[in-house]
Amino acid sequence: MGELVAAAQPGAGSAQEQQYLTFQLAGETYALAILGIKEIIEYGQLTAVPMMPAWIRGVINLRGSVVPVVDLGVRFGGAPTAVHKRSCIVILEVAAGEERQDLGVIVDAVNEVLEIAPAEIEPAPAFGARLRTDFIRGMGKVDGRFVIILDAGQVLSVEELALLEQSVDSVGAEA
Numbered sequence: 001m002g003e004l005v006a007a008a009q010p011g012a013g014s015a016q017e018q019q020y021l022t023f024q025l026a027g028e029t030y031a032l033a034i035l036g037i038k039e040i041i042e043y044g045q046l047t048a049v050p051m052m053p054a055w056i057r058g059v060i061n062l063r064g065s066v067v068p069v070v071d072l073g074v075r076f077g078g079a080p081t082a083v084h085k086r087s088c089i090v091i092l093e094v095a096a097g098e099e100r101q102d103l104g105v106i107v108d109a110v111n112e113v114l115e116i117a118p119a120e121i122e123p124a125p126a127f128g129a130r131l132r133t134d135f136i137r138g139m140g141k142v143d144g145r146f147v148i149i150l151d152a153g154q155v156l157s158v159e160e161l162a163l164l165e166q167s168v169d170s171v172g173a174e175a
Helices: 158-174
Strands: 018-025 028-033 037-042 056-062 065-071 088-096 099-107 109-116 136-142 145-150
Touching: 018 099, 018 145, 028 109, 056 099, 088 109, 109 136, 109 145
Parallel strands: 028 145, 065 099
Antiparallel strands: 018 028, 018 109, 037 088, 056 065, 088 099, 136 145
16 A cells, blocks of 8 residues: 655645746846846856847857857946956746747846745836846845846847847858
């Protein structure tokens, strides 16, 4: 006779809370939904590609795949992200139409994974933010401070991803 084992109820208890990876960039704390994050790797082995937008720092070889790496500092209209001892690349899977594109983003440091309930997330500010409001999914309240929750799908628009894919394909064909 087998024992009955109670199956875990996914989403039981804190059903609406989502997990977010928080990271530092230029002194600000940002967060990305953990479901879109594939892995975090040490910064290095970046190959610069000519004729790419300024916010594309280069490409990396991730187990045989060419993965573009975005400099969020430049993408957000600021200075290029300086590389430090704790700098790393967060590998994301972003939807581009029906296809998915892996890409990396350079961050100053990865902090922690937080659970934030939807009730603790305020809408993006209509003005006064240094970022385009469509880049912001919301402002998460964590321990009395705000964490800027990014919308990864908006940080790179579909058109920009298509252009990026064409550029990466041409680089791959030349290699």
